Amino acid sequence: MKDSVHFCSVIVLPKIHNRAGNITAIENQVHAPFDIKRVYYLYDVPGGADRGGHAHLKLHQFIIAVSGSFDVLLDDSINKRTVHLDRPYIGLHILPGNWRELLNFSSGAICLVLASEVYDETDYIRDYQDFKKFKLQ
Numbered sequence: 001m002k003d004s005v006h007f008c009s010v011i012v013l014p015k016i017h018n019r020a021g022n023i024t025a026i027e028n029q030v031h032a033p034f035d036i037k038r039v040y041y042l043y044d045v046p047g048g049a050d051r052g053g054h055a056h057l058k059l060h061q062f063i064i065a066v067s068g069s070f071d072v073l074l075d076d077s078i079n080k081r082t083v084h085l086d087r088p089y090i091g092l093h094i095l096p097g098n099w100r101e102l103l104n105f106s107s108g109a110i111c112l113v114l115a116s117e118v119y120d121e122t123d124y125i126r127d128y129q130d131f132k133k134f135k136l137q
Contacts, residue, residue: 005074005081008094011062015089024089026062026114033093034060034116041066047107052100055125055134060116061094063102068109075099077135085111099131 013031016023028035042051063072069086076098083092086106091114094100102111117123125131 038115042111045105051102055099062114064091064112068106071103073101
């Protein structure tokens with residue numbers, strides 16, 4: 001079952017050290033395992049708040065905590081897995097067909113999301129019961 005939470009992977013990105021600060025670059029099909037078609041970020045999320053309870057039909061996501069920390073709850077309707085993100089050089093690749101929630105934002109956290117597709121509302125499953133029905137198909 002390729003849309004299982006077990007196939008969502010944590011990827012350590014290259015970190016180039018410099019006395020003046022570090023840099024991490026992300027390239028299509030090299031670090032992000034898909035071509036990036038959209039980039040967005042969440043910020044000013046109140047500390048402890050939750051965001052993003054939904055699944056995608058075909059969109060891949062690569063999520064990075066570029067500042068602060070938060071948890072990503074992954075759910076494939078059978079298994080659940082929580083991944084804590086708190087380093088700007090570590091990303092989480094989320095496969096389509098997984099429900100995901102962003103939880104426990106630290107104050108000032110910034111969540112960067114690289115997406116494989118442009119925004120398409122028809123790609124979203126926003127109701128958890130609909131998601132469970134979809135997974136039974």
